[in-house]
Amino acid sequence: MLSSGRRRLFSALLQVQKRPCQPSRDMRLVQFQTPHLEEPHLGLESGIGGGVVDLNTFDPTLPKTMMQFLEQGETSLSVARRALATQLPILPRSQVTFLAPVTRPDKVVCVGMNYADHCKEQNVRVPKEPIIFSKFSSSIVGPYDEIILPPESEEVDWEVELAVIIGKKGKHIKATDAMAHVAGFTVAHDVSARDWQMRRNGKQWLLGKTFDTFCPLGPALVTRDSIADPHNLKICCRVNGEEVQSSNTNQMVFKTEDLIAWVSQFVTLYPGDVILTGTPPGVGVFRKPPVFLKKGDEVQCEIEDIGVIINRVV
Incomplete structure (x- = not known):
């Protein structure tokens, strides 16, 4: 069950959303956590205000932090592109905690x-x-x-x-x-x-x-x-x-x-x-x-x- 603070947050998200939630062909990389994951994962947001595709479930060899993902360059990006072109389960937004897309950068x-x-x-x-x-x-x-x-x-x-x-x-x-x-x-x-x-x-x-x-x-x-x-x-x-x-x-x-x-x-x-x-x-x-x-x-x-x-x- 969502806390009152989380309910207010998702209500606000619905108010500011400019278009309906639907799968997106844009690549929208996120770092996220769920109660069932022992550590944060990388994912694809399925459009503005949408749910999340778990990239680490799609390919367990992918790094689990954005910093490592970016350091791998085209190797990681090619995996994300394949995921984007594949029909994959989408985790509802209400079940996901979004982290900053990048944490602990050099500067x-x-x-x-x-x-x-x-x-x-x-x-x-x-x-x-x-x-x-x-x-x-x-x-x-x-x-x-x-x-x-x-x-x-x-x-x-x-x-x-x-x-x-x-x-x-x-x-x-x-x-x-x-x-x-x-x-x-x-x-x-x-x-x-x-x-x-x-x-x-x-x-x-x-x-x-x-x-x-x-x-x-x-x-x-x-x-x-x-x-x-x-x-x-x-x-x-x-x-x-x-x-x-x-x-x-x-x-x-x-x-x-x-x-x-x-x-x-x-x-x-x-x-x-x-x-x-x-x-x-x-x-x-x-x-x-x-x-x-x-x-x-x-x-x-x-x-x-x-x-x-x-x-x-x-």
């Missing part, structure tokens, strides 16, 4: 001020080069996990973002070659403690961005070839059902290719690395008066063709 790279309309909201110039900061990978939680308000902050804010997941190792990657290094895309929530980001610790952004549970991801890693144009997707955030952010990824100042080329000048990118590509306008800190998350709030972050993550604040 989580974040990009600030990367939406033209977000820059306009703050009355600042569009950056001439990407503004890079980071989160620790320990901040990552699943697409429906709770966000914990830290007692150290009173100004916790929301930020919906498109996340890029790296599939192939590279350094000094040319922009023209960058998409070959992308495994796919997912939805991210860059939860931000504005007091720590903007006023504390020398105004460095790291601590304000990396409290535990400050990086919900999911629900699926949608592979690169399943997204027609990642830079033309509707993106929005709702708090307690009210739309607070609404834009399109075409507002990104630096696109995926540019970000990969820029970041890989400084660090080697590894399979599983996550790049959060920035947020559109509508965050709480720039509202008049400012609005911040509080206990009991529910945040929905949604990106067209990728899905929605729903996180309750506790």
Whole structure:
């Protein structure tokens, strides 16, 4: 039997779902757990809001973590393609606990001020080069996990973002070659403690961005070839059902290719690395008066063709 919290979650999922649940030809890779599994498995989400096909049951030789799956490259992807083309049992969504599509990556790279309309909201110039900061990978939680308000902050804010997941190792990657290094895309929530980001610790952004549970991801890693144009997707955030952010990824100042080329000048990118590509306008800190998350709030972050993550604040 579902808990009251899980019932509310699945009710919210049905409300935001834009099309009926049906098998999908898009490759939507997930990490999941059920009460009958001793450890997490890899799966295929059968469409936005749909159930899950267990890839490890389909082929027991497949790794059971997304990191290992991505490291194997085409070997694992070919198995997933075969599963996608096969009629397989689908586990109902109500029986599955979704984990973040990637856990414990080598790095989580974040990009600030990367939406033209977000820059306009703050009355600042569009950056001439990407503004890079980071989160620790320990901040990552699943697409429906709770966000914990830290007692150290009173100004916790929301930020919906498109996340890029790296599939192939590279350094000094040319922009023209960058998409070959992308495994796919997912939805991210860059939860931000504005007091720590903007006023504390020398105004460095790291601590304000990396409290535990400050990086919900999911629900699926949608592979690169399943997204027609990642830079033309509707993106929005709702708090307690009210739309607070609404834009399109075409507002990104630096696109995926540019970000990969820029970041890989400084660090080697590894399979599983996550790049959060920035947020559109509508965050709480720039509202008049400012609005911040509080206990009991529910945040929905949604990106067209990728899905929605729903996180309750506790």
